[in-house]
Amino acid sequence: MHLDLETRTRKDYIREQKSLHGRKVMGVFPAQYPRELLLAMNILPVEIWDPPLRTREASAHLQSYICSVVSLGLELILQGKCSDLDAFLFPHTCDSIQNLASIVNDYLGIHKPCYFFYHPKAPYKRASRPYYISQLKELKSGLEKQFGELRETDLKRSVDRWEEIRKDISKCYLLRSEGRLNTSNRAFYSILRRVEYLHPDDFHPLLTNFLQSGRTETERQGHGVLLSGVLPNPPEVLDHLDAIGVRVVDDDLLSCSRRFLSGPVSNSDPYEAMAETYFSLPPCSTRGSAIEERLNHILKKIRSSRADGVIFLIVKFCEPEFFDVPILADSLKKEGIPVLVLENEINQALSGQIVTRIEAFAEMLG
Amino acid sequence: MSIAPEIRYRFMKDIGAPLVMGMAGLKGKRKAAIKRDIPLGPPLKCSKRLKEIMTRHYFLSRYAEGARPVAWVTSGAPVELLRAFDFYTVYPENHGALCGAQKLGPELCSIAEGHGYNQDLCSYARIDIGVCLSGKTPVGRLPRPDILFASNNICQTVMYWYRVLAHHWKIPLMVFDTPFNFVSLDRSAITYMVRQFEEMIPELERISGRKFSEKKFKEVLRLGKSSAMAWGEVLATMKTVPSPMTIFDAFVHLAPIVSLRGLPVTLEYYNVLLSELKDRVSKGIGAIVNERKRLMWDNIAIWYKIRDFSRLFAERGMNFVTATYTNAWAETISYMDERNPMESLAKAYSLVILNNNLDHRLKLMERLIKEYQVDGLVIHSARSCKPYSVGQYDLKRLLMERLAVPSVVIEADITDFRAYSEEQTTTRLEAFFENIEDGG
Ligand code: SF4
Ligand code: SF4
Numbered sequence: 001m002h003l004d005l006e007t008r009t010r011k012d013y014i015r016e017q018k019s020l021h022g023r024k025v026m027g028v029f030p031a032q033y034p035r036e037l038l039l040a041m042n043i044l045p046v047e048i049w050d051p052p053l054r055t056r057e058a059s060a061h062l063q064s065y066i067c068s069v070v071s072l073g074l075e076l077i078l079q080g081k082c083s084d085l086d087a088f089l090f091p092h093t094c095d096s097i098q099n100l101a102s103i104v105n106d107y108l109g110i111h112k113p114c115y116f117f118y119h120p121k122a123p124y125k126r127a128s129r130p131y132y133i134s135q136l137k138e139l140k141s142g143l144e145k146q147f148g149e150l151r152e153t154d155l156k157r158s159v160d161r162w163e164e165i166r167k168d169i170s171k172c173y174l175l176r177s178e179g180r181l182n183t184s185n186r187a188f189y190s191i192l193r194r195v196e197y198l199h200p201d202d203f204h205p206l207l208t209n210f211l212q213s214g215r216t217e218t219e220r221q222g223h224g225v226l227l228s229g230v231l232p233n234p235p236e237v238l239d240h241l242d243a244i245g246v247r248v249v250d251d252d253l254l255s256c257s258r259r260f261l262s263g264p265v266s267n268s269d270p271y272e273a274m275a276e277t278y279f280s281l282p283p284c285s286t287r288g289s290a291i292e293e294r295l296n297h298i299l300k301k302i303r304s305s306r307a308d309g310v311i312f313l314i315v316k317f318c319e320p321e322f323f324d325v326p327i328l329a330d331s332l333k334k335e336g337i338p339v340l341v342l343e344n345e346i347n348q349a350l351s352g353q354i355v356t357r358i359e360a361f362a363e364m365l366g
Numbered sequence: 367m368s369i370a371p372e373i374r375y376r377f378m379k380d381i382g383a384p385l386v387m388g389m390a391g392l393k394g395k396r397k398a399a400i401k402r403d404i405p406l407g408p409p410l411k412c413s414k415r416l417k418e419i420m421t422r423h424y425f426l427s428r429y430a431e432g433a434r435p436v437a438w439v440t441s442g443a444p445v446e447l448l449r450a451f452d453f454y455t456v457y458p459e460n461h462g463a464l465c466g467a468q469k470l471g472p473e474l475c476s477i478a479e480g481h482g483y484n485q486d487l488c489s490y491a492r493i494d495i496g497v498c499l500s501g502k503t504p505v506g507r508l509p510r511p512d513i514l515f516a517s518n519n520i521c522q523t524v525m526y527w528y529r530v531l532a533h534h535w536k537i538p539l540m541v542f543d544t545p546f547n548f549v550s551l552d553r554s555a556i557t558y559m560v561r562q563f564e565e566m567i568p569e570l571e572r573i574s575g576r577k578f579s580e581k582k583f584k585e586v587l588r589l590g591k592s593s594a595m596a597w598g599e600v601l602a603t604m605k606t607v608p609s610p611m612t613i614f615d616a617f618v619h620l621a622p623i624v625s626l627r628g629l630p631v632t633l634e635y636y637n638v639l640l641s642e643l644k645d646r647v648s649k650g651i652g653a654i655v656n657e658r659k660r661l662m663w664d665n666i667a668i669w670y671k672i673r674d675f676s677r678l679f680a681e682r683g684m685n686f687v688t689a690t691y692t693n694a695w696a697e698t699i700s701y702m703d704e705r706n707p708m709e710s711l712a713k714a715y716s717l718v719i720l721n722n723n724l725d726h727r728l729k730l731m732e733r734l735i736k737e738y739q740v741d742g743l744v745i746h747s748a749r750s751c752k753p754y755s756v757g758q759y760d761l762k763r764l765l766m767e768r769l770a771v772p773s774v775v776i777e778a779d780i781t782d783f784r785a786y787s788e789e790q791t792t793t794r795l796e797a798f799f800e801n802i803e804d805g806g
Contacts (some may be wrong), residue, residue: 063755341482
C-alpha cells in the first residue's frame with residue numbers, strides 16, 4: 001500500500017478515486033474547512049497549497065506582490081490542470097485567498113462550481129459558534145444541490161472517522177516531540193501531507209503503519225527545533241535540517257498542527273462536534289487569535305518538546321504571518337530561545353545564503 | 367475618568383481649539399493666496415473650514431485621554447455604536463493618509479521595519495506601528511486608546527495590525543466580524559452580526575463607564591445617515607459637465623465622513639460643501655479650466671502624489687470625476703434605518719465594496735462609468751492593499767471588453783513612495799494619454 005501510493009501521482013490517484021469509487025473530487029484552497037462534511041458526501045478534498053509549477057499565466061491576473069500559494073494555485077487552474085476536479089472550495093483564510101476566490105468565480109469563466117466557506121474570526125463571541133454551525137449547514141445544502149443528499153448517519157460516521165485520524169496525527173506529534181518516533185523531518189511531513197489528497201481509507205492505514213513502524217524507545221539525538229509559518233515548503237529546508245542533524249520536534253504550521261491538533265470531541269451531534277473541533281484548534285493568525293495566545297501556545301510546545309530553537313518559515317507576502325512574527329520572535333528571544341526567520345517563495349530552491357543562515361542558527365543551538 | 371483631564375479637555379474644546387482652528391484657517395488662506403494653479407479652476411472655499419475641523423479634531427484628541435473614553439477605530443467599523451458611548455475616536459488610517467500626504471510614509475514605516483515588520487505589509491499599518499513605537503506624528507501626539515475597535519469589512523489586514531496594537535497597548539480589541547459576501551448576504555450572516563452588536567453593548571458600557579442610550583444611538587444613526595447621504599450628493603455633483611470638483615479634492619474632503627461620522631459637524635460641513643458645489647454647477651464653474659476628458663480612479667489615493675497628479679491631469683484637460691474609493695462611504699448608506707438599527711447597521715457595513723465580491727465591483731464600476739460619463743480609467747495597484755488590488759488586472763480587461771473604456775494600471779503604494787517609480791508611471795501614463803486622445 002505504502003509503496004504503491006508513493007509511486008502514484010496525485011493525478012492518477014484522483015482519476016482512480018473517480019473511476020473505481022465513484023467519488024467526486026473538490027479542489028480545496030488553504031486552509032481550514034470541514035473535510036468531514038465533504039467526505040461524508042463521497043467528495044474527496046484535494047488541497048491546493050504548493051503545486052509544483054512555475055508562475056506563467058497567473059501574472060496576467062495577479063500582481064507581483066501576491067504570495068506564491070495564491071499565484072501557484074491560480075496557475076494550476078489556468079494551465080488546465082484542474083480538469084478532473086468537479087468543483088472548488090475556498091475557505092476564507094486571508095485577503096489574497098478571498099479575492100482569488102472571487103477572480104475564479106466571477107472573472108475567469110471556468111464553468112466549475114465554486115463554494116465558499118466563511119469561518120468566524122476570533123476573538124470569538126457567543127455568536128460565533130451558532131454562526132459556524134449555520135455555515136456548515138449552508139455549505140451542506142449548497143453541496144447537496146450538486147452532489148446529492150447527505151445522510152446524517154454518513155456525516156456522523158465521517159466525523160467519527162476524522163476524529164480517529166486526528167487522534168493518530170496527535171499521537172505522531174506526541175511521539176515525535178518525546179523523541180520516540182524514528183523518522184526524518186522529510187519523511188514525517190511527507191506522510192502527514194498525504195492527508196491533503198488521500199481518502200481516509202488510504203491515509204489512515206498509511207498513518208498507523210508509520211506510527212507503528214516508527215515507534216522507538218531510543219532517546220532523541222541532536223538538537224530539536226519547532227517549525228512555525230505556513231507550510232513545510234521548500235522541503236529542502238527539511239532535508240537540510242536532516243543533513244545537519246537538527247530534528248523538527250514540533251510545529252506551529254498553518255497547514256499542519258494548526259489545522260489538526262484540536263481538542264477531543266465530546267458532542268454526539270455531528271455539527272456540534274465539528275464546531276467543537278474548530279473552536280478548539282490551536283491559535284492561528286488567519287483565524288484572528290491574539291498574539292499573546294499564540295506565543296503562549298508556542299512556548300508550551302517548546303517546553304513539552306524540549307525544542308532548542310524556533311524556525312519561522314514564512315511565505316513571502318504572507319500578511320497574516322508577517323504581522324505576528326516580530327512580537328513572537330522578540331518575545332521568544334527574550335526567553336533565551338534562538339529564533340530564525342526565513343522568508344521564501346513556494347518551491348524556491350534553497351539559496352546559499354539560506355543554507356548558511358540555517359547552519360549558523362544550528363550552531364547557536366548549543 | 368478623573369476630574370482634571372475633564373476640565374482640561376473642556377477648556378481646550380471651548381477656548382484652545384477655536385484658537386488653533388483660526389490659525390489653521392489663516393495658514394490655509396495665505397497658502398491659497400500664494401498658490402494659484404493655472405490649469406485648475408478656483409479652489410474650493412470650503413477647504414479652509416475642512417482644515418479647521420480636522421486640525422481641531424487632532425488637536426482635541428491630545429486632551430481626550432482621561433477625559434473621554436478613547437478608541438482607535440478602523441475606517442469601516444460601525445463607529446455609530448461607539449458614539450452612543452461618547453468615545454473620542456482616532457482613525458489610524460486617516461492619520462496614515464495624512465502622514466502619506468506630508469511625505470512622511472517611508473520615515474515612519476522604517477521605524478516599524480526596524481522592529482521586524484516586513485516592508486511588504488500595508489503601509490498604513492507600518493506607519494501606525496512606527497508611530498506607536500516612536501511617538502512621532504505630524505499632529506503632535508495621538509491619545510493612548512482605551513480600546514481598539516476593528517472590522518474586517520475592509521480587509522483582514524486590519525485584524526492583524528490591530529492585534530499588534532492590542533499587544534502593544536495591552537488593551538482590549540473589539541472586532542466586528544463581517545462575513546465576506548462571496549455571493550449574497552444571507553440571513554445567518556445578518557443574525558451573526560446583529561448578535562455581535564448585542565454582545566458589544568455591555569462590554570462598551572463597562573469600558574466607557576457609561577450606560578447605553580438607545581435614544582442617543584438612534585440620533586447618531588440619523589446623523590450618520592444624513593452625513594453619508596450628503597456626501598453622496600457631494601459626489602453626485604461631479605456628474606455635471608464640467609465637474610465642479612476633482613476626485614483629488616474629494617480624497618481630501620473625505621476626511622470628515624471617515625473620521626467624524628455620526629457627529630453634527632460632519633453633516634454641517636457637507637451641507638456647506640454641497641451648497642458651494644451647487645453654486646459652482648449653476649455658474650458652470652469647473653474644477654479644472656478645460657475639462658475635455660473625464661476619468662475614474664480605482665483604489666485608495668496615492669497620497670504623496672495628489673498635488674502632482676492633479677496638475678498633471680488638469681494640464682491635459684483631464685478631470686477625475688469619480689472613484690470607487692470615495693464612493694465607498696456613500697454606497698451602502700441607504701440600508702441604514704433607525705427603526706431597525708442593528709440589522710440595518712449590519713447591512714450597511716457588511717455590503718461595502720471591499721467586503722463584496724468582484725462581480726459586484728465590476729457592476730459598480732460599470733454603473734459609475736456610465737453615470738459619470740467616464741472616458742478612461744486609472745487603476746492604482748496599491749502594494750499595501752491586497753483586497754483592493756487583487757482582481758484589478760481582470761477588471762481592466764473586462765471593462766475594456768464590455769464598455770471599451772481605456773485604462774492604465776499604476777503600480778504604486780498609498781503612502782510608501784519607495785514602492786513608486788516615477789519613470790515607469792510616466793511611461794505608462796504617456797501611453798494612456800495617447801490612447802485616450804485617440805478615443806480608446
Ligand atoms: S501564504 Fe499567507 S497570504 Fe498566502 S494564502 Fe496562505 S495565508 Fe494567505
Ligand atoms: S490600505 Fe487596504 S490593507 Fe491597508 S488597512 Fe486599508 S483596506 Fe486594509
